[in-house]
Amino acid sequence: MLQWTTALSVGVIEIDSQHKELISRVNNFLTSVEDHKGPEEIKKLFGFLQDYIKYHFSTEENYMDHYALYGYSNRDRHKAEHKAFIRDFTEFKKDIDFSGADQLMIKEFCEWIYNWYVLHIQKTDKDLAEVLKKSFPFMST
Numbered sequence: 001m002l003q004w005t006t007a008l009s010v011g012v013i014e015i016d017s018q019h020k021e022l023i024s025r026v027n028n029f030l031t032s033v034e035d036h037k038g039p040e041e042i043k044k045l046f047g048f049l050q051d052y053i054k055y056h057f058s059t060e061e062n063y064m065d066h067y068a069l070y071g072y073s074n075r076d077r078h079k080a081e082h083k084a085f086i087r088d089f090t091e092f093k094k095d096i097d098f099s100g101a102d103q104l105m106i107k108e109f110c111e112w113i114y115n116w117y118v119l120h121i122q123k124t125d126k127d128l129a130e131v132l133k134k135s136f137p138f139m140s141t
Protein backbone atom coordinates (compact mmCIF):
# COMPACT_ATOMS: atom_id res chain seq x y z
CA MET A 1 0.00 0.00 0.00
CA LEU A 2 1.10 3.53 -0.65
CA GLN A 3 1.10 5.99 2.20
CA TRP A 4 0.74 9.72 2.30
CA THR A 5 3.41 11.46 4.36
CA THR A 6 4.07 15.15 4.93
CA ALA A 7 7.31 14.72 2.97
CA LEU A 8 5.09 14.28 -0.09
CA SER A 9 3.31 17.58 0.39
CA VAL A 10 4.13 20.09 -2.33
CA GLY A 11 2.35 22.84 -0.42
CA VAL A 12 -0.34 23.59 -3.01
CA ILE A 13 -3.78 22.60 -1.73
CA GLU A 14 -5.26 21.37 -4.99
CA ILE A 15 -2.23 19.34 -6.05
CA ASP A 16 -1.77 17.79 -2.60
CA SER A 17 -5.39 16.73 -2.46
CA GLN A 18 -5.18 15.19 -5.93
CA HIS A 19 -2.04 13.28 -4.96
CA LYS A 20 -3.91 11.93 -1.91
CA GLU A 21 -6.80 10.83 -4.11
CA LEU A 22 -4.33 9.10 -6.45
CA ILE A 23 -2.80 7.21 -3.55
CA SER A 24 -6.23 6.21 -2.36
CA ARG A 25 -7.17 4.87 -5.82
CA VAL A 26 -3.91 2.93 -6.07
CA ASN A 27 -4.67 1.41 -2.67
CA ASN A 28 -8.26 0.58 -3.61
CA PHE A 29 -6.93 -1.29 -6.61
CA LEU A 30 -4.29 -3.14 -4.55
CA THR A 31 -6.88 -4.04 -1.91
CA SER A 32 -9.16 -5.53 -4.54
CA VAL A 33 -6.31 -7.77 -5.67
CA GLU A 34 -5.43 -8.78 -2.10
CA ASP A 35 -9.07 -9.57 -1.41
CA HIS A 36 -9.20 -11.79 -4.51
CA LYS A 37 -11.97 -9.79 -6.14
CA GLY A 38 -13.13 -10.89 -9.57
CA PRO A 39 -11.31 -9.74 -12.72
CA GLU A 40 -14.08 -7.29 -13.65
CA GLU A 41 -13.88 -5.51 -10.30
CA ILE A 42 -10.08 -5.37 -10.51
CA LYS A 43 -10.21 -3.98 -14.05
CA LYS A 44 -12.79 -1.43 -13.01
CA LEU A 45 -10.63 -0.12 -10.15
CA PHE A 46 -7.59 0.06 -12.39
CA GLY A 47 -9.72 2.05 -14.82
CA PHE A 48 -10.78 4.45 -12.03
CA LEU A 49 -7.12 4.98 -11.27
CA GLN A 50 -6.33 5.60 -14.93
CA ASP A 51 -9.15 8.16 -15.23
CA TYR A 52 -7.88 10.03 -12.22
CA ILE A 53 -4.27 10.03 -13.42
CA LYS A 54 -5.36 11.65 -16.68
CA TYR A 55 -7.41 14.22 -14.80
CA HIS A 56 -4.58 14.97 -12.40
CA PHE A 57 -1.95 15.37 -15.12
CA SER A 58 -4.23 17.70 -17.04
CA THR A 59 -4.65 19.84 -13.90
CA GLU A 60 -0.89 20.19 -13.53
CA GLU A 61 -0.32 20.73 -17.24
CA ASN A 62 -2.99 23.38 -17.30
CA TYR A 63 -1.06 25.28 -14.64
CA MET A 64 2.16 24.82 -16.58
CA ASP A 65 0.55 26.11 -19.77
CA HIS A 66 -1.55 28.96 -18.49
CA TYR A 67 -0.36 30.13 -15.12
CA ALA A 68 3.14 29.05 -14.29
CA LEU A 69 4.85 31.27 -16.77
CA TYR A 70 6.65 33.05 -13.99
CA GLY A 71 9.97 31.33 -14.17
CA TYR A 72 8.87 27.73 -14.63
CA SER A 73 11.39 26.41 -17.10
CA ASN A 74 10.76 22.71 -16.66
CA ARG A 75 7.52 22.41 -18.59
CA ASP A 76 8.72 20.18 -21.43
CA ARG A 77 10.57 17.79 -19.15
CA HIS A 78 7.67 17.64 -16.71
CA LYS A 79 5.23 16.84 -19.51
CA ALA A 80 7.65 14.21 -20.83
CA GLU A 81 7.65 12.53 -17.40
CA HIS A 82 3.85 12.42 -17.46
CA LYS A 83 3.90 10.99 -20.96
CA ALA A 84 6.38 8.29 -19.96
CA PHE A 85 4.21 7.46 -16.96
CA ILE A 86 1.10 7.07 -19.13
CA ARG A 87 3.06 4.87 -21.55
CA ASP A 88 4.21 2.52 -18.76
CA PHE A 89 0.81 2.59 -17.08
CA THR A 90 -0.83 1.56 -20.36
CA GLU A 91 1.45 -1.49 -20.48
CA PHE A 92 0.23 -2.55 -17.03
CA LYS A 93 -3.33 -1.92 -18.16
CA LYS A 94 -2.86 -4.25 -21.12
CA ASP A 95 -1.51 -6.96 -18.81
CA ILE A 96 -4.52 -6.62 -16.54
CA ASP A 97 -7.02 -6.60 -19.38
CA PHE A 98 -5.55 -9.65 -21.07
CA SER A 99 -4.19 -11.83 -18.33
CA GLY A 100 -5.42 -10.41 -15.03
CA ALA A 101 -3.45 -9.15 -12.08
CA ASP A 102 -0.97 -11.91 -11.27
CA GLN A 103 1.47 -11.65 -8.39
CA LEU A 104 4.51 -10.81 -10.47
CA MET A 105 2.69 -8.05 -12.29
CA ILE A 106 1.44 -6.59 -9.00
CA LYS A 107 4.92 -6.68 -7.52
CA GLU A 108 6.34 -4.86 -10.53
CA PHE A 109 3.49 -2.37 -10.50
CA CYS A 110 3.99 -1.58 -6.79
CA GLU A 111 7.72 -1.01 -7.18
CA TRP A 112 7.22 1.09 -10.27
CA ILE A 113 4.49 3.32 -8.90
CA TYR A 114 6.20 3.72 -5.53
CA ASN A 115 9.44 4.89 -7.13
CA TRP A 116 7.61 7.10 -9.54
CA TYR A 117 5.46 8.90 -7.10
CA VAL A 118 8.24 9.46 -4.61
CA LEU A 119 10.65 10.78 -7.24
CA HIS A 120 8.16 12.67 -9.36
CA ILE A 121 6.24 14.28 -6.50
CA GLN A 122 9.26 15.12 -4.41
CA LYS A 123 11.25 16.66 -7.24
CA THR A 124 9.30 17.52 -10.36
CA ASP A 125 5.96 18.43 -8.79
CA LYS A 126 7.62 20.33 -5.95
CA ASP A 127 9.51 22.51 -8.42
CA LEU A 128 6.24 23.35 -10.16
CA ALA A 129 4.54 24.01 -6.83
CA GLU A 130 7.28 26.43 -5.79
CA VAL A 131 6.60 28.55 -8.86
CA LEU A 132 2.84 28.40 -8.34
CA LYS A 133 3.17 29.41 -4.70
CA LYS A 134 5.36 32.36 -5.60
CA SER A 135 2.97 33.51 -8.29
CA PHE A 136 -0.25 32.73 -6.42
CA PRO A 137 0.23 32.69 -2.65
CA PHE A 138 -3.47 31.91 -2.08
CA MET A 139 -2.85 28.43 -3.50
CA SER A 140 -0.51 27.53 -0.65
CA THR A 141 -1.47 25.20 2.15
Ligand SMILES: [Fe+2]
Pocket residue numbers: 060078082120124125
Ligand atom coordinates in the same frame (compact mmCIF):
# COMPACT_ATOMS: atom_id res chain seq x y z
FE1 LIG B 1 3.53 16.06 -12.25
